[in-house]
Amino acid sequence: MEMAHVIVIPYPAQGHVIPLMELSQRLVNQGVRVTFVNTEINHELVTSTWVEKDSFKELMHMVSIPDGLESWEDRSDLGKLTESILKTMPGKLEELIETINNQGTHKVTCVIADGCAAWAIRVAKKIGTKRAVFWPSSVASLAPALSIKKLTDDGIIDNKGIPIKDQTIQLSPNMPPIKPSNLPWSFVGDLATTKSVFKISVDVAEAATMTEWITCNSANELEPEEFSIYSKILPIGPLLASNRLADQAGHFWHEDFSCLKWLDQNPVCSVIYIAFGSFTIFDQRQFEELALGLELSNRPFLWVVRPGMTKETTVSYPDGYTERTHTRGRIVSWAPQQKVLAHPSVGCFLSHCGWNSTLEGVTNGVPFLCWPYISDQFSNQTYICDVWKNGLGFDRDEAGYITREEIKSKLKHLLSDKTFKEIAMNLKEKIMSNVEEGGNSHKNLSIFIDWIQDKDTYRCLE
Incomplete structure (x- = not known):
């Protein structure tokens, strides 16, 4: 059987890179080849701070593609960054996968994309490779994105994500209420950023319909109500919990030990x-x-x-x-x-x-x-x-x-x-009992990796 080769793509932010780096290391430890794709700026930051990268170099390859901005441009401007990413990175990712596949060995078999990098799921669908979404945050933070149509239909937000009514939002009877100003895409006083992040959220909801798997860096015990409502989302976290004292990968700055x-x-x-x-x-x-x-x-x-x-x-x-x-x-x-x-x-x-x-x-x-x-x-x-x-x-x-x-x-x-x-x-x-052998998140992660490797055991989730 040919070795599974996964392309992993985070959204270009510190809090997104770290958990996907952790997931990638888990995949490598199970014999999966990983190509981890950062933007050029973040690639330089991550590879300069990761002290254990040589121990993974046989199966984990760190590569970069441009985000479309010049090196001196401000990447904290989320509107500008989002627009540039959507114009530049899909084509560059497709070129990267084509180059890898044309080399004849270790062809790409799967794409795992951050939920906020839904454009990568569209690329994977276009080229016909299997694909999965990884959500690096809580289900509670994903729920509003998955509920955009309902929030719009109910007249709570407009088609740009702006709250119409100043009332708390209750996505389910047992989930905590959300203030309109605390929606994940709401940046009070910054309409341009709100619109850009809302566009990402809309894409997240679209990506969820194009994948067999939506994995989440959370656990049932943290959000039982949320996982019961959004049953398609698979808890596999907290990924860092079983690796608490190891040197983390994915940091943008050098740690002061x-x-x-x-x-x-x-x-x-x-x-x-x-x-x-x-x-x-x-x-x-x-x-x-x-x-x-x-x-x-x-x-x-x-x-x-x-x-x-x-x-x-x-x-x-x-x-x-x-x-x-x-x-x-x-x-x-x-x-x-x-x-x-x-x-x-x-x-x-x-x-x-x-x-x-x-x-x-x-x-x-x-x-x-x-x-x-x-x-x-x-x-x-x-x-x-x-x-x-x-x-x-x-x-x-x-x-x-x-x-x-x-x-x-x-x-x-x-x-x-x-x-x-x-x-x-x-x-x-x-x-901690969740991530240990026999725990729910541990079992789910094993099932997910079996799916990546085309093993039949993953069917027991169905």
């Missing part, structure tokens, strides 16, 4: 870990309120302040801040987050609630303080605070800021109430 030794010097459950992912941007006032709130907590903290995290050219701390906090505060530009969250000294995770970060906190039994920024992060906060109850959110003042006093108060509440830690640890045990 020295912070792990700093954590060793702190008592159990004493450290506040603060990280906002790769996209969050603060204005100077909010950044300073966060900094001063951490100082007022009078607790040790490890804070990830990546390049470009504030609107200013360079990050500026309050006067004398680093001198006042250097004995109990550690600031790094990027951290090995899985290993940090697994460290016994970490007491809570102040997070933007991106799905990868949410899963990493959950699988390490760490309580959350939620500070969502965009898209599905608001939905993730709802699950943390209202469904799983392993964390708290913040309240904003009349000007829309989260104040230093609010930060101090919520930190004190979270860390003094042991119930949050107990709930977090119980949830961890449930999720």
Whole structure:
């Protein structure tokens, strides 16, 4: 039997690349050949930071195709990026697959595309190869995209995704309600980005109709109602859970491992870990309120302040801040987050609630303080605070800021109430049992890999 050869394509964002890299490594470990396709910019970032890439080079090949933008153009402009991707990348992907197939060996047998890269599913359908969608986030964040026709027909949104009515949206009786402003494609005050991300969401729904498989980086225990409603979606996660202490692949920045030794010097459950992912941007006032709130907590903290995290050219701390906090505060530009969250000294995770970060906190039994920024992060906060109850959110003042006093108060509440830690640890045990041999996600992933390899055992899912 010819070896299965899978093309894997993420949407070009940090939170999408990491879980698909993890899935690709699982495939390689089961004897599947993988060609992982990044944009040119992201390819350079990922290959420069992945320390274990040589161990996978026999079966995993990292390649790139252009996204159509010049190297100096702003890829945080999602409208511009989306338009360029749709013009450029489908043709380039088709050329890549044709080149591979014309070499005569290891022809492409399957395409696995990120749900937000539906254009790749259309390419796979055109050339006649089998295909699957991988959704890197929660089912709850996918549900609105799959419900666009109903939301439009019911007069809740218009045909550009803009809410018509200012009313909460209930996709099912047992799913948490959604504010119109918290729809995954809704960027308040930025109509152009909203329209672009809505177009991606429409394409996600289309891609779901063109594939036999929609796999999801989640677990039944996290979203039982959602998986019962959207039964075609197969939970295979959290993918990172069974690989918690390994060196992750897919990061855009170099991780500062020295912070792990700093954590060793702190008592159990004493450290506040603060990280906002790769996209969050603060204005100077909010950044300073966060900094001063951490100082007022009078607790040790490890804070990830990546390049470009504030609107200013360079990050500026309050006067004398680093001198006042250097004995109990550690600031790094990027951290090995899985290993940090697994460290016994970490007491809570102040997070933007991106799905990868949410899963990493959950699988390490760490309580959350939620500070969502965009898209599905608001939905993730709802699950943390209202469904799983392993964390708290913040309240904003009349000007829309989260104040230093609010930060101090919520930190004190979270860390003094042991119930949050107990709930977090119980949830961890449930999720870890899912990814271990015999667990539901473990079985589903095995079935999916059997399908990729054309084995008959995958039919038992039907």
